[in-house]
Amino acid sequence: MSIQIPRGTQDILPGEVELWQYIEEKAKDVCRRYNYQEIRTPIFEHTDLFQRGVGDTTDIVQREMYTFEDRGKRSLTLRPEGTAGVARSYVEKKMFGQANQPTKLFYNGPMFRYERPQSGRMRQFVQFGVEAIGSSDPAIDAEVLALAMSIYAELGLTEVKLVLNSLGDKESRDAHRQALIDHFKPSISEFCEDCQNRLEKNPLRILDCKKDRDNPLMETAPSILDYLNEESKTYFEKVKGHLDVIGIPYVVDPTLVRGLDYYFHTAFEIMAEGEGFGAITTLCGGGRYTGLVEDLGGPSSPGIGFAFSIERLIMALKAKDQVIPASPKLDCYVVSLGEEAKDKTVELVYNLRKAGISADKDYLDKKMKAQFKAADRLEARFTAILGDDELANGKINVKDMATGEQVEVNLEEFINYLKEKTVGGN
Known part of the structure; x- marks a missing residue:
């Protein structure tokens, strides 16, 4: 169960x-x-x-x-x-x-x-x-x-x-309290059990009763403002x-x-x-x-x-259909192609996060197309694509998901490049 x-x-x-x-x-x-x-x-x-x-x-x-x-x-x-x-x-x-x-x-x-x-x-x-x-x-x-x-x-x-x-x-409430008791007491049997119990202990609470709120005596009850x-x-x-x-x-x-x-x-x-x-x-x-x-x-x-x-x-x-600002989107999704590139993304994603950039990667061995779909679902601002060939050449491709523009960046400059585009540039 x-x-x-x-x-x-x-x-x-x-x-x-x-x-x-x-x-x-x-x-x-x-x-x-x-x-x-x-x-x-x-x-x-x-x-x-x-x-x-x-x-x-x-x-x-x-x-x-x-x-x-x-x-x-x-x-x-x-x-x-x-x-x-x-x-x-x-x-x-x-x-x-x-x-x-x-x-x-x-x-x-x-x-x-x-x-x-x-x-x-x-x-x-x-x-x-x-x-x-x-x-x-x-x-x-x-x-x-x-x-x-x-x-x-x-x-x-x-x-x-x-x-x-x-x-x-206290003086005003005591005077009003007695007025409420005098008002409700003759007909208190018409009210719920809670109100009957409150009559002597706290008659002000009778006015807050949801069960008896339509009783005519509620409308004619003494006003506290008259006893201030x-x-x-x-x-x-x-x-x-x-x-x-x-x-x-x-x-x-x-x-x-x-x-x-x-x-x-x-x-x-x-x-x-x-x-x-x-x-x-x-x-x-x-x-x-x-x-x-x-x-x-x-x-x-x-x-x-x-x-x-x-x-x-x-x-x-x-x-009221009040518009609430959207939650911050993911800064970067790192896509990998190849075993060596996949291992490298562990380090890259960690360093991105350490630099103040929100980042994520694939952990389910998805194909490249499925990784791009994941980046879209997460509304990533940038997608970084790293294959084994790029890794061997010390390069990584960075795609701006809003404009579609894609540039090749040196791996050693990747963190600073993305930092300027996100944390620094907002």
Whole structure:
């Protein structure tokens, strides 16, 4: 019986992986310009980190985590999101003590959630995320939002919109929490079991329920914006003011709720607009968090961040027929004719690669015609032809595959000749 890939995972093959690399490099370049540095955290962490950091009332913790017990009887979990692990590292490695603050980080790697696989939603997926920890300045919120929007702009995705909301500070959230309880409690039996369990623990999560989103009480639920105290209102106005100054357009949506427990003040999503995106239009989400670092044993260190799925971003690019630059072609394919020439190509290909030239050769004893076909399939810029006679005379023929021009070059000058044509001349 053949072994197949697990459900909800995927193989990213040559020809497709170049698109992933292009996206990741674009995102990393934007982060570099904003002075964010890369961090790499473990793929699995102690389960308690996510229970405390993400929140035990969230769907992620309640039903989506891949949790297992290791041989030492420790409960470990494959990371379902990136922020908790970054915050843990921030505390454990005492990054709060570094001279340059706030600590500005980005990450890129696989995450794991046990969900029903569908287009744009995998059980193993890749997230690119950003965290800025250690500042309560509304300007850092605007910077993070601008960074996220810049990534989409760099990739040519213009049909996106930034949707904002404020979840307020603790005082504002407590007031809104009680208003939500009073609103939903008389009819809570109409809602799903999850919502009933969330009523007292975290009623804000009811607004994020997919099963009951069409219930009429959802539309009439109290808005957080009506419960913001003066400090929270001022904070939100400053964030919007900064975005106005730098020219980042946005839409305020008082119903926007992020699915994790640690969010306060600014919450946001970047949504896809236009045709072709299907039912899943959220490309990116994030917000400001308070208390997460403290819950993990660190000092008071507010933060803000976002994450987006590479898979979902690729869907958006393909839906808009966004042109992605072609991957680099092979510089040179070396064709051989004769046993001595074949042996010599081993050395030639090695020296080409050593000189910074991408090169390949035949390893299947193909006829000369089949070797040329291989060079065509690999879209080689140049084909170098070496036969036993040429080898005896210290010569090699080099063909420009674009123009068809072919020249004879001294073997001892071959590497420098090709280097000038490729690495030097681009």
